[in-house]
Amino acid sequence: MYTLKKQIKEDEKLRKSFNELALNTFDISFEAWYQNGFWTDRYIPYVLIEGDSVIANVSVNLIDIIDQGLNKRYVQLGTVMTKKEYHHQGLAKQLMNEVLKDWQDQCDGIYLFANENALKFYPKFSFIKAREYQYRFLVQPKTGDFHKLDMTLDKNQKLLKNYYTLGNPYSSFSMKENFGLLMFYCLDSLKECVYYSKQFDLIVIVEQLNKTLLCYDIFGKTDTPLEKIAAFFADDDHPCITLGFTPKETIGYTVVPLEENHLFVSKKMLIGWDEQKMFPLLSHA
Numbered sequence: 001m002y003t004l005k006k007q008i009k010e011d012e013k014l015r016k017s018f019n020e021l022a023l024n025t026f027d028i029s030f031e032a033w034y035q036n037g038f039w040t041d042r043y044i045p046y047v048l049i050e051g052d053s054v055i056a057n058v059s060v061n062l063i064d065i066i067d068q069g070l071n072k073r074y075v076q077l078g079t080v081m082t083k084k085e086y087h088h089q090g091l092a093k094q095l096m097n098e099v100l101k102d103w104q105d106q107c108d109g110i111y112l113f114a115n116e117n118a119l120k121f122y123p124k125f126s127f128i129k130a131r132e133y134q135y136r137f138l139v140q141p142k143t144g145d146f147h148k149l150d151m152t153l154d155k156n157q158k159l160l161k162n163y164y165t166l167g168n169p170y171s172s173f174s175m176k177e178n179f180g181l182l183m184f185y186c187l188d189s190l191k192e193c194v195y196y197s198k199q200f201d202l203i204v205i206v207e208q209l210n211k212t213l214l215c216y217d218i219f220g221k222t223d224t225p226l227e228k229i230a231a232f233f234a235d236d237d238h239p240c241i242t243l244g245f246t247p248k249e250t251i252g253y254t255v256v257p258l259e260e261n262h263l264f265v266s267k268k269m270l271i272g273w274d275e276q277k278m279f280p281l282l283s284h285a
Helices: 011-024 031-035 091-103 155-162 181-185 226-231
Strands: 005-007 043-050 053-067 072-081 109-114 128-130 133-138 173-176 194-197 201-207 214-218 240-243 255-257 263-265
Touching: 011 043, 011 053, 011 072, 031 181, 053 091, 072 091, 109 181, 133 201, 155 181, 155 201, 155 214, 173 194, 181 226, 214 226
Parallel strands: 072 109, 214 240
Antiparallel strands: 005 043, 043 053, 053 072, 053 173, 109 263, 128 263, 133 240, 133 255, 194 201, 201 214
């Protein structure tokens, strides 16, 4: 029998083994995130161990969402992985059952994003496929005073945290009180994509992707229209803005279903999920 353990961030040997399994499975590591102090108790790995080795995991992510002004507590499952030589022993099933036992009555719903080879696995636990929708619009490029923040600097991390606490003024479905998860992105894959404007008193996280600009999130307080802010990041080659969050105002926007995100939700989450919305991209864990 293998040993079940919940939360391993302070156990150096198990954390190292966990990171090795994550690197081998997803090509990601949580070590820098931990060392920088951003791995909090909102991210809870449920692991099975043999000796000092993590052989399987399902992680619980506590995600607080403001949905049309209402506070919701969701649990997002992620980092589902099993060491190759331990496949076909039902370890993921064992961990899933343990997580559901602990959390299904402690939140407003449980959800996850499945990869292609697991689409038949999660319905066994009564998860139901749900659809997300993403918004985009065209703008005329403008020039402004937004400049890139060096996210290795402590002062810029503090600046981002201050603006994060103000929330996204344009979003109707936004994550709150999870700065640690935001920094998982802003210290790694999006570290070159964080911009600040003193004039507009905003921080914008945006990335150029082919012919579009992906605006992941915006933090601060403003009455300036979203289209005007987005225009400062556009150019003649990138006139289309795609949003990584659900906007409050959608008139004039194009909305498209997100086909690549395989969202599965628990039954209680289906109530109210008929709206055209998406989980913020930076809430994915």
